Amino acid sequence: MDMKAAGCGGVVDLRYPFTGRWLVQNSPANRVPSHGTTVFATSYAIDFVPVGDTHRTAPVTFGTLLRPEPPEKFPGFGRPVLAPADGAVVAVHDSEPDHAAYRGLPSLRYALTQSRRAAAGWTALAGNYVVLESGGAFIVLCHLQQGSVMPSAGQRVRAGELLGRCGNSGNSTEPHLHIQAINTPDIERASAVQMRFKGSLPRNGQIVEIGEQARAI
Numbered sequence: 001m002d003m004k005a006a007g008c009g010g011v012v013d014l015r016y017p018f019t020g021r022w023l024v025q026n027s028p029a030n031r032v033p034s035h036g037t038t039v040f041a042t043s044y045a046i047d048f049v050p051v052g053d054t055h056r057t058a059p060v061t062f063g064t065l066l067r068p069e070p071p072e073k074f075p076g077f078g079r080p081v082l083a084p085a086d087g088a089v090v091a092v093h094d095s096e097p098d099h100a101a102y103r104g105l106p107s108l109r110y111a112l113t114q115s116r117r118a119a120a121g122w123t124a125l126a127g128n129y130v131v132l133e134s135g136g137a138f139i140v141l142c143h144l145q146q147g148s149v150m151p152s153a154g155q156r157v158r159a160g161e162l163l164g165r166c167g168n169s170g171n172s173t174e175p176h177l178h179i180q181a182i183n184t185p186d187i188e189r190a191s192a193v194q195m196r197f198k199g200s201l202p203r204n205g206q207i208v209e210i211g212e213q214a215r216a217i
Helices: 105-111 114-120 122-126
Strands: 002-004 011-014 020-025 046-050 080-082 087-093 128-134 137-144 162-165 177-182 192-197 207-210
Touching: 011 137, 114 122, 122 137, 128 162, 137 162
Parallel strands: 011 192
Antiparallel strands: 002 011, 020 046, 020 207, 046 177, 080 162, 087 128, 128 137, 137 177, 177 192
C-alpha cells in the first residue's frame, strides 16, 4: 500500500478488496461527504454493491416493492471480501445478524429507523467489520456476513487474503461492502482519510470488474 501522510490528511492507495463485478455507490468522487455526513469519519467512505453478469443485483419483482427480501436472493451475498493491503488486523466484529434487504416501500420504512441506529453507535451502523492497519492508516471494511470474518485481532494479513464475506449486517439496505480509511482506530475521534484504488477513484454508477488474474498483480 502506498500511503502519503495519511495521518495528516493525505491519500491512501489500496487494491480493490474483491474480485468479480461490483457497482460503485456513494463515491467521494461525486461528492464529499460521500454519505451526506461526517459522523464516524465517513467523509471519504465508498460503497461497492456486488452485481451479476447483467450488472444488476437481484431482479426487481412486484414483491420487491411491498416486502423485505432475504439477503440470499442477492448475487453478492457471501462473495469474498479480500484484504486491500498488507497489514495488521487491529479489530474485528462478527456477531451481528444479516437482516432482510429493503427495496421499494420497505426501503422507505427502513430509512425512517436510521436515526435510531445512528444513536445506537458505530456497531449498529457498521454491522460486522474488520479494521486493518497498514502504513499508518486504518482501513475499515463493513457490513460483512455474520460468522464469515477469518482473521483475529493482532493477526497479520497480506493483500488479497480472505478477510470475510459480503453480508447485510448493520445499516444496509442490501448486501454490499462499505470501506473507509481513518487516522486512528478510535472511531469516535477519528478523522477521515482519502482513498484511491490502484491510483484512481471510481465514480457513482461505475462497474468495477476485477478478474482473478488481475487481482493477483
